[in-house]
Amino acid sequence: MSVIHAVTDTAGAYAEYFQHPVSGGAGPLSGLSFAVKDNYAYEGRVAGNGNPLWKATHAASQETAPAVRLMLDAGANLNGFTLMEELAFSITGINAHYGTPLNSAAPDRVPGGSSSGSASAVAAGLADFALGSDTGGSVRVPASFCGLFGLRPTHGRIDGTGLLPLAASFDVPGWFTRDLGTMLKVSASFGIKAGAGRVPDRLWIPDEIWARLTPQVRASFAAVLGRLEALGLEIERSALPGLPLEDWLQTFRTLQSYEAWQANGDWITREKPEFGPGVGARFEFGSKISEKAFQDACAHREAIRAEMDTVFAAGTVLVIPSAPGPAPKIDTLEPELDAYRGQTMCLTCISGLNGYPELSVPGVLHEGAPVGLSLIAPRCRDQDLLALAAAL
Template identity: 60%
Template sequence: MIVDSVSAFSDILDKPLVTGSGVLDGLTFAAKENYELAERVAGNGNPTWKATHGPSAVTASVLAKVLDAGGRLAGFTHMDELAYSIIGANAHTGTPVNSASPDRVPGGSSSGSAAAVAAGLVDFSLGSDTGGSVRAPAAFCGLFGLRPTHGRIDATGLLPLAPSFDVPGWFTRDLPTMLRISAIFGIKAGAGRTPTRLWCPSTIWDRTSPEVKASLAPALIKLQGILGPSDISPLPDPAPEEWFRVFRIHQAYEAWEALGTWVDEASPAFGPGVAERFAAAKTVTTEDFEQVVKERKAIRAAMDKLMSPETVLVMPTTPGPAPLLNASQADLDDYRGKIMCMTCLSGLNGYPELTIPGAKLKHAPQGLSLIGARQRDQDLLALAGLL
């Protein structure tokens, strides 16, 4: 039985659960608390949620597929409340330890899933990603993290936050394990093609600090050696802050549609940040939503003209290393906004994004993201192998 030394688990099973045999034989994993398992209550990161919901009738499709492939489920992991945060600090359950940098947060909302893998308690873990909830924890904890193309993986049984952004995802410490897990979902590195265009948009890199640029320079040099010189053409207008505004309003409307009735009826005690986001979500009007839907469509159309199947877009996963544990709430909110200006790119467009350990900065991990056109997830895995 696992000894949880990093406060990653909400529930450790007395005996690992396995239902089949296959390519994941011998690998132990954990699942985020928003994955349903038949006859178990999915806690969703909030004690009131758990108290007001009964056992699940079905097992989440992703979880069932991993179990049937031989993965051994060790337990379920802590997460930010209802997955509506990216920092990894839960007012009710605390903050899992970031083993790669113990004085810093692990990132969320898949905080426990990342912490469990980073600490070596399991071989891999399942998370979910709406606005960066796999990518940010992977970057902060020095892990590989995959956000697949939106809609490519069946999300049935994954509790929703904002369905047009929500995707299942997973964490590993090494690339070979990432390849094994991805393959059971049809994302096979052997079927991947090496991209021919390396796009490092000036819109992102010009905003990147000199320290982060310097830390990631060796990885970029390797990529240029494989793919040729970088194309630094900017992202299409508007500015990243406007992309984030579109994402924030779109996500908030969907979150209230999915969860608002429960929030009103159960009156849960949310922690800082989450409470404010749900309060804001309640005020988003249908007219507000219809406007950002139009803006999102325009962003996707403009990006799709530039994001050919032969392109890999490369950028820092986050603006820098994880925030310190003693950061103020104001500093955390500010950092969250900066992260979301970056992570909303894949979310708005439904693109796959693979976060890889890119460098060390201030003795903490700094992630690098490889982003592809929709359904080109396997190209990202193949390129990571060449790195």
């Protein structure tokens, strides 16, 4: 019989933690504790969505999100709900209202967001795993910054009912773990089983993407890339079709921002919340995007997908850095943060636009701080990423 312990939040990771965690009983995740990002529905509780006015102006959920219920049914014990960035619309982990959760792997640096508290809780050992959500990188980036495993599944593969929307055509539930064994167990409970996957025949390591890193960060990755190459698989180094990535990012930003305003604009207009730096500007940008601009971006996304699908077949895994470098320092000024955000999202928009699954694994330490390595597979080949990670 497992002993369920209350959380002592030493990382500032939780919006609410339970003195008596909710027991999941028996199951494949029995004895494991988990935390949930504060944008998931839980019966009888108001999801805070990273903003105090949101929590004050919304009613309690009538049902529990299926992703949360599935973890409880698998036997895991829910010990609380984690802090996040406002309405999930950022990737640094800084929240002007609630503060910045601790990045235990690099305490002088941000934890990444928007699933900041979920990553922080796992990195600090306060939960064995945590649920987050990923729209533009909100699982992959915190996983990279905090030295964790973080999976963004194929878009639409996991039931996202009960997850507060940011941009529905990108939003997915995702999860964090400290070790691969727990990642395999949690993923299997979501129906993604490493044993059903195949180690790829071909690794796609595009020189164009890796050249975006500074020479120093690239040098830090030499050993881990060498281990991949030592697997004896075919290596492809050609560029992605339809570049530059800056054009992909512009398409992603148009789609995400438009959808974010459609999902949240009525509430913002009515309640006039005070957002922290950058968040309000991103919503304002979304409010000004025309229907034609949105439809043009939709067409560009379809063109990107069509080109990628012609060259990205089953048996191939795309290998890129999860972020352009370590997490920014906590005291980094907003203009520099915004520039780093753009560099990062040039990487994260690849999976977002294509609906691909992406697994960020602990990659390297650079200047004493983690930088993740991302493995990306064709849609619905999530299990291949787990098989490759296990082979490593």
